[in-house]
Amino acid sequence: xxxxxxxxxxxxxLKKIYVRGSEHIHAVDGITLDVNKGxxxxxxxxxxxxxxxxxxxxxxxxxxxxxxxxxxxxxVYCENKCMNERDLTKLRRELxxxxxxxxxxxxxxxxxxxxxxxxxxxxxxxxxxNAKHLTEMLGIAHRLSHLPxxxxxxxxxxxxxxxxxxxxxxxxxxDEPTGNLDSKRSAEISGxxxxxxKEEGITIILVTHNHHLAESAxxxxxxxxxxxx
Amino acid sequence: xxxxxxxxxxxxxxxxxxxxxxxxxxxxxxxxxxxxxxxxQGYENSLNKxxxxxxxxxxxxxxxxxxxxxxLMLKGGTGLKYMPxxxxxxxxxxxxxxxxTPMLMQVVFDPNKGESGGVTAFLGIDPATYPKMKTxxxxxxxxxxxxxxxxxxxxxxxxxxxxxREVGDLYLLPESDVEVTVVGVLKxxxxxxxxxxxxxxxxVQNVYKLENKITSIGIKVNKExxxxxxxxxxxxxxxVQVVSxxxxxxxxxxxxxxxxxxxxSIALIAILIAMVGVMNTVLMSVLxxxxxxxxxxxxxxxxxxxxxLIWFETILLTFVGGIVGSVMxxxxxxxxxxxxxxxxxxxxxxxxxxxxxxLALKAIGIIMAIGLISGIYPAWKAAKIRPIxxxxxxxxxx
Ligand SMILES: Nc1ncnc2c1ncn2[C@@H]1O[C@H](COP(=O)(O)OP(=O)(O)OP(=O)(O)O)[C@@H](O)[C@H]1O
Ligand SMILES: [Mg+2]
Numbered sequence: 001x002x003x004x005x006x007x008x009x010x011x012x013x014l015k016k017i018y019v020r021g022s023e024h025i026h027a028v029d030g031i032t033l034d035v036n037k038g039x040x041x042x043x044x045x046x047x048x049x050x051x052x053x054x055x056x057x058x059x060x061x062x063x064x065x066x067x068x069x070x071x072x073x074x075x076v077y078c079e080n081k082c083m084n085e086r087d088l089t090k091l092r093r094e095l096x097x098x099x100x101x102x103x104x105x106x107x108x109x110x111x112x113x114x115x116x117x118x119x120x121x122x123x124x125x126x127x128x129x130n131a132k133h134l135t136e137m138l139g140i141a142h143r144l145s146h147l148p149x150x151x152x153x154x155x156x157x158x159x160x161x162x163x164x165x166x167x168x169x170x171x172x173x174x175d176e177p178t179g180n181l182d183s184k185r186s187a188e189i190s191g192x193x194x195x196x197x198k199e200e201g202i203t204i205i206l207v208t209h210n211h212h213l214a215e216s217a218x219x220x221x222x223x224x225x226x227x228x229x
Numbered sequence: 230x231x232x233x234x235x236x237x238x239x240x241x242x243x244x245x246x247x248x249x250x251x252x253x254x255x256x257x258x259x260x261x262x263x264x265x266x267x268x269x270q271g272y273e274n275s276l277n278k279x280x281x282x283x284x285x286x287x288x289x290x291x292x293x294x295x296x297x298x299x300x301l302m303l304k305g306g307t308g309l310k311y312m313p314x315x316x317x318x319x320x321x322x323x324x325x326x327x328x329x330t331p332m333l334m335q336v337v338f339d340p341n342k343g344e345s346g347g348v349t350a351f352l353g354i355d356p357a358t359y360p361k362m363k364t365x366x367x368x369x370x371x372x373x374x375x376x377x378x379x380x381x382x383x384x385x386x387x388x389x390x391x392x393x394r395e396v397g398d399l400y401l402l403p404e405s406d407v408e409v410t411v412v413g414v415l416k417x418x419x420x421x422x423x424x425x426x427x428x429x430x431x432x433v434q435n436v437y438k439l440e441n442k443i444t445s446i447g448i449k450v451n452k453e454x455x456x457x458x459x460x461x462x463x464x465x466x467x468x469v470q471v472v473s474x475x476x477x478x479x480x481x482x483x484x485x486x487x488x489x490x491x492x493x494s495i496a497l498i499a500i501l502i503a504m505v506g507v508m509n510t511v512l513m514s515v516l517x518x519x520x521x522x523x524x525x526x527x528x529x530x531x532x533x534x535x536x537x538l539i540w541f542e543t544i545l546l547t548f549v550g551g552i553v554g555s556v557m558x559x560x561x562x563x564x565x566x567x568x569x570x571x572x573x574x575x576x577x578x579x580x581x582x583x584x585x586x587x588l589a590l591k592a593i594g595i596i597m598a599i600g601l602i603s604g605i606y607p608a609w610k611a612a613k614i615r616p617i618x619x620x621x622x623x624x625x626x627x
Binding site: 056059061062085086089092093098100104106107108109113116118119120122127163167 | 231232233240242243524526527528529530531532534616617
């Protein structure tokens with residue numbers, strides 16, 4: 001594992017409080033954490049402990065209530081000040097790839113179009129070359145012209161991974177990427193993540209209930225009630 | 230490489246039936262709109278053509294004479310009032326007058342017509358001047374009469390069909406024992422002349438004992454003449470009534486304006502319905518795709534991309550609907566014509582609804598503009614979806 005000590009994500013005293021009527025839910029309750037470049041981190045913990053919320057905060061998909069977040073030396077949130085929407089979008093394009101628990105493929109688009117979806121919004125060099133490389137690596141090259149509904153769950157997840165990686169992200173965020181898959185498919189995805197981390201040096205942060213997947217990560221971070229254990 | 234436009238197109242095809250129904254709604258609105266615009270331009274043209282086809286700007290009739298032939302026929306000719314032939318000369322004396330043509334309308338009862346008889350109208354004309362004014366009258370067969378008192382007749386297209394006469398046939402003038410020879414049959418002109426039987430004015434005078442009498446005079450003045458002033462002057466002649474074609478035009482236009490307001494309101498309602506339809510369809514599709522749109526945003530879509538994506542959908546819907554509606558209105562133009570004719574107080578003879586490419590383009594433009602306006606809300610709604618909310622929730626909410 002090629003982990004160096006260069007920090008790619010730094011969070012300090014990060015909080016996310018949901019207000020539902022008079023009830024305040026501290027979904028993320030003061031977490032301070034660094035992730036280094038090339039690290040492979042797994043968030044584990046009981047349901048409702050705030051894993052998904054934290055992942056979304058790290059991925060700049062959600063705004064924290066308090067605390068600060070720095071990604072690749074850029075201040076994203078600090079003392080209630082937030083990067084503007086435009087810069088946030090650019091940051092997401094440049095740094096992040098997301099894999100969600102439900103694959104969220106666009107049902108009307110083919111596998112190939114789904115993978116290339118980000119380029120409907122912006123251009124990037126050698127997109128097609130990268131697509132070819134990814135689909136071969138993920139074993140879906142023969143499925144490019146199919147619609148998502150014609151794929152198995154494992155194939156759909158691999159398409160979602162390919163889409164997350166098409167922009168050559170520095171950080172891959174995955175929320176229970178094996179949640180809908182059987183153990184054989186889970187092992188496949190686990191293998192792919194390890195390969196991506198080792199061979200391409202991509203920083204991976206994932207949330208999982210799957211022990212095998214969590215153990216394959218270099219670092220396990222346990223949460224409970226919005227706090228690190 | 231997927232494009233925004235391609236994504237929008239594929240999304241519309243996802244809910245085929247819904248998209249189709251929306252398009253049908255837009256097409257219907259376009260049909261109403263095109264027909265209305267076509268009516269606006271067709272009616273004016275058609276009315277002007279009718280009046281210009283009269284060949285004269287002023288019609289002089291005997292006082293109290295109803296100037297609509299239809300009214301004459303209904304009354305069985307009893308309303309006819311005559312003027313002395315000598316008026317023709319006094320009118321001609323004015324240097325502003327370019328051409329004058331005397332006419333003698335005669336309506337008689339024909340016991341051989343139909344099952345229980347009917348009225349037939351003759352128009353006595355002057356073969357020397359009348360054809361010059363009515364240059365649009367073209368012969369199917371034959372020609373005008375030779376002499377001012379020839380025992381000859383020219384049939385309008387429909388009159389010839391009704392009476393089953395061709396050139397060379399004889400025709401017995403009702404209420405007399407005189408036979409005339411048919412020397413000409415006119416082509417269809419789309420005017421009142423189609424139903425008329427023309428005789429030389431002298432022949433009508435002789436046969437029906439109306440020596441030196443006429444019912445009206447058509448007057449054509451030269452271009453420099455101030456019509457209003459000239460009409461005033463005509464009133465100096467005793468016992469005449471001046472019917473100015475410009476006046477007739479005005480009266481009819483006023484009547485039509487009322488009808489137009491009604492048709493406009495219908496069009497407006499149609500447009501509103503289309504608008505609500507488009508908004509509903511697009512809004513539904515936004516709400517159903519809440520998560521998809523959130524995902525697109527997390528994949529690097531800017532607010533403007535989502536706005537465009539949804540807008541493309543409304544553009545596509547209204548464009549296709551607009552084209553379908555325009556083609557439909559073009560195909561159904563005759564039906565629309567009849568429909569409008571049935572609500573109008575007076576309709577000119579030629580096409581009421583005139584549709585051309587420019588007009589269709591205009592209507593499509595209007596419909597698309599309306600589509601774009603109704604697309605703003607759904608597009609804005611979609612554009613401000615925050616990725617995180619979408620990913621967490623299943624469906625959008627209003
Ligand atoms: N939009 C929201 N509004 C209010 N409360 C929320 C919202 N999203 C999450 N929460 C609450 O925040 C807490 C943390 O939720 P989160 O989804 O981060 O947990 P999790 O660790 O991912 O759980 P799981 O393992 O079940 O996915 C939960 O108590 C949840 O009910
Ligand atoms: Mg979760």
